[in-house]
Amino acid sequence: MxxxxxxxxxxxxxxxxxxxxxxxxxxxxxxxxxxxxxxxxxxxxxxxxxxxxxxxRLGTKERLASIFDNADYQTVPVDGVTLDPLKFRDQKKYPDRLKEARSKTGRDDAVTVAHGPLDGVETVVAVEDFSFMGGSLGMAAGEAIIRGAETALEKKAPYILFTAAGGARMQEGILSLMQMPRTTVAIQLLREAGLPFIVVLTDPTTGGVLASYAMLGDIQIAEPKALIGFSGRRVIEQTIREKLPADFQLAEFQFEHGMVDMIVHRHKMKETLARIVRLMTHRPRNTRQAGTNVPATLPAPAP
Structure with missing residues (x-):
């Protein structure tokens, strides 16, 4: 032995x-x-x-690095919110779920806001990370999106938002749903100031996020094959009692039906956004971006 x-x-x-x-x-x-x-x-x-x-799916850090010139950007601090306002518990306590998500992602919540140069134009970018509790919209995420809009107003800069979410965060109940009108008001302030708001829909963008700020962009862009819809496919089929098309709710389907302005490959995303930003802010075209396939007729900022 x-x-x-x-x-x-x-x-x-x-x-x-x-x-x-x-x-x-x-x-x-x-x-x-x-x-x-x-x-x-x-x-x-x-x-x-x-x-x-x-x-x-692309992580927040990689996404920001791919958009800003030379990956040079500064994150925008966001004020903290009440950690567990409803004392919610399902199989786990809500604070435990937050702690687990923060440990896994290294982020405080689903949305990160940063600002920096995009083809030389100061730009504010917010990224919604699906790996943080499904990118769900809670008070902290709503506060970050609003803070991004405020930063854009302060700097008189364009605001680009990358969405990826399963909807509202059920652990925060009605407080989560209230982020929909709050973010909508923030976007309206950008519109009144004549500042571009560009939304990039990534896989997946669903639920209350799609029903609010995700569809309020001056320009709506989607990545190829991204899932974009409010309710799940099975729920809709059971409701209308019909079989839906195979590509239903994919970016290509939404583009064909006018819900998305363009579908852009990730490798072309930066140069496309750079040209749109320059067109919408009336900045001189950068010759380094020549040859980018972006429509020439884009809406001018509001007076």
């Missing part, structure tokens, strides 16, 4: 320990075509599958 414990078992444990030391996240399987992609290649491609062009 001593020989087994002292010799055999340690040798077996060393073998399995060596195997466990090999990282298990070196390869990523594309959810669309099943292609195995080396993690460095996927990051270099901005998380776009090189085999089928499927757009995987």
């Amino acid at each position: 001593n020989w087994i414990n002292n010799v055999v078992r340690p040798k077996i444990q060393r073998v399995f320990k060596k195997r466990e030391q090999t990282p298990d996240n070196l390869w990523h399987k594309c959810g669309n075509c099943g292609e195995m992609i080396f993690h460095r290649d996927l990051d270099a491609a901005m998380r776009v599958c090189p085999a089928c062009d499927h757009h995987l």
Whole structure:
């Protein structure tokens, strides 16, 4: 027995320990075509599958770095809100869920706001991160979006918002739903000031987020194949008792039906946004962005 414990078992444990030391996240399987992609290649491609062009979800840090010139930006501080106003508990306490999400993502909440140069034009950008509790709209997220609008007003800068959400945050109840009118008012202030508000719909954008600020942009852009809709497909089919088209609620379907102005590949997103910002703010065109496929007829800012 001593020989087994002292010799055999340690040798077996060393073998399995060596195997466990090999990282298990070196390869990523594309959810669309099943292609195995080396993690460095996927990051270099901005998380776009090189085999089928499927757009995987992009993190907040990577998104901001891809938009601002030389990844040079400053985050905007957002005032804290009440942590657990309703003392909500389901399978877990709400503060425990927040703590888990913050530990997983390294972020205080779903929305991060930053400002910096986009093709030399000072721009405010907000990013909604689906990895933080499904990008759900709570008081902190609403406060961040409003703070982004206030920053744009202070700097007289365009405001770009990347959305990704499953809807309102049920743990905050009516307080979550109140963020819909609050953010709508903030966007209206931008419109009255003649400042561009551009929305980029990423996968997925649903629920109360779609029913408020996500559809209020002067320009509505979507990433390819992004899921964009209010209610789930199954709920709608059961309600109307009809079979929906296969591409229902995808970005391409929304574009065909006039809900989205354009669909832009992630690799072309920065140059497209740069040209739109320059057109809407009447800035001289930067020759480095020549050849970008953006419509020439865009709405001018309000007087």
